Amino acid sequence: MSATPFKLMDMYRDLIAIPSISSTEPSWDQSNEKVIRLLADWFSQLGFAVEVTELEDAPGKFNLVATHGEGDGGLLLAGHTDTVPYDEGRWTKDPFKLTEENGRLYGLGVIDMKGFFAFIIEALKDMDLSKFTKPIRILATADEETSMAGARAIASAMAIKPDYAVIGEPTGLVPVMMHKGHMSEGIRITGKSGHSSDPANGVNALEIMHKVMGRLLDLQGQLKKKYHNPHFNVPYPTLNLGHISGGDSPNRICACCELSFDMRPIPGVPPEELMGLLHHALEPIKQEHPNTMDIFHLHEPNPPFSTDTEGELVQAAADISGHSAQAVNYSTEAPYINQLGCQTIVLGPGNIAQAHQPDEYLDLSFVKPTLDIIQGLVSRFCLEQK
Numbered sequence: 331m332s333a334t335p336f337k338l339m340d341m342y343r344d345l346i347a348i349p350s351i352s353s354t355e356p357s358w359d360q361s362n363e364k365v366i367r368l369l370a371d372w373f374s375q376l377g378f379a380v381e382v383t384e385l386e387d388a389p390g391k392f393n394l395v396a397t398h399g400e401g402d403g404g405l406l407l408a409g410h411t412d413t414v415p416y417d418e419g420r421w422t423k424d425p426f427k428l429t430e431e432n433g434r435l436y437g438l439g440v441i442d443m444k445g446f447f448a449f450i451i452e453a454l455k456d457m458d459l460s461k462f463t464k465p466i467r468i469l470a471t472a473d474e475e476t477s478m479a480g481a482r483a484i485a486s487a488m489a490i491k492p493d494y495a496v497i498g499e500p501t502g503l504v505p506v507m508m509h510k511g512h513m514s515e516g517i518r519i520t521g522k523s524g525h526s527s528d529p530a531n532g533v534n535a536l537e538i539m540h541k542v543m544g545r546l547l548d549l550q551g552q553l554k555k556k557y558h559n560p561h562f563n564v565p566y567p568t569l570n571l572g573h574i575s576g577g578d579s580p581n582r583i584c585a586c587c588e589l590s591f592d593m594r595p596i597p598g599v600p601p602e603e604l605m606g607l608l609h610h611a612l613e614p615i616k617q618e619h620p621n622t623m624d625i626f627h628l629h630e631p632n633p634p635f636s637t638d639t640e641g642e643l644v645q646a647a648a649d650i651s652g653h654s655a656q657a658v659n660y661s662t663e664a665p666y667i668n669q670l671g672c673q674t675i676v677l678g679p680g681n682i683a684q685a686h687q688p689d690e691y692l693d694l695s696f697v698k699p700t701l702d703i704i705q706g707l708v709s710r711f712c713l714e715q716k
């Protein structure tokens with residue numbers, strides 16, 4: 331096979347043309363294997379050693395680690411290969427056909443974030459990798475948009491130990507040094523139905539849930555008082571009541587009621603701590619109404635993320651990008667990558683406002699600065715002896 335003469339737009343087109351949607355809705359969910367195999371082929375041609383791993387918990391979903399150089403340390407450039415589903419009928423373009431129009435590139439995943447891999451290769455192809463004094467690694471993960479299973483697997487395997495990691499999510503090329511976590515929780519109250527004419531005939535789940543909601547609102551206030559991080563516009567962990575359902579008829583005692591809500595922990599407040607406060611807040615209701623309450627995760631909690639704000643990576647990214655590092659409100663794989671023991675930032679082309687939207691696009695004005703920033707960071711952390 332002859333080597334591909336890598337061209338940014340060709341790589342972009344090929345990545346966008348391969349659907350790799352992940353979704354908790356099985357009819358939407360797809361394997362990311364073809365994207366991973368394509369990246370494996372490209373990075374092999376660049377002289378990287380590639381390792382493709384199928385996720386134990388998610389058959390048909392794959393991670394890729396491509397390595398150039400020996401040993402631990404060095405720089406990791408990371409991203410996810412899956413995209414969200416697209417709203418049928420709301421795209422004015424084909425989501426799987428790269429379309430260039432009015433200085434923009436349209437397609438599903440152009441900024442979130444398959445396109446980042448095209449940028450990495452474009453940035454590296456003209457660099458003399460044989461001169462690198464530190465290893466460079468590329469990580470491409472599965473299922474970031476759903477369970478973060480790919481990043482979780484990388485964190486638990488601990489097979490790579492970079493010094494620095496950059497995740498190329500669309501931050502508008504502003505380095506991101508912290509974000510909140512995200513937790514989706516459910517509470518189910520199981521009472522006992524009965525004729526409404528006599529309350530003693532049953533156990534009313536709605537009445538118990540009413541007490542639960544009172545406690546949750548108290549907790550909401552406590553979180554605001556107890557914790558503070560001035561980097562965020564909303565500087566405390568939030569708790570939002572999101573959905574409730576229960577009961578069926580005015581003349582029946584409600585036997586079951588379910589509430590779902592989310593919490594967003596700030597850095598330094600692990601999800602376990604908020605779960606502890608939650609259980610503590612609800613304990614009196616459990617005592618009063620034994621065996622009626624189940625508390626459960628709607629999905630595994632995603633921890634908050636922060637990196638060493640005075641570290642070399644934050645400094646270098648600020649110097650090279652021309653933007654000081656910020657805190658953001660969305661969640662990424664950064665807390666898992668951070669568990670590898672590296673300094674970690676999120677920094678990539680495109681604006682988050684255009685992600686998860688119909689007609690997702692990359693403004694072409696990002697192309698040159700993105701390549702400059704990747705080359706700058708690679709030079710800084712792989713070429714110079716520190």
Ligand SMILES: [Zn+2]
Nearest residue numbers: 410442443499
């Ligand atoms: Zn993303």
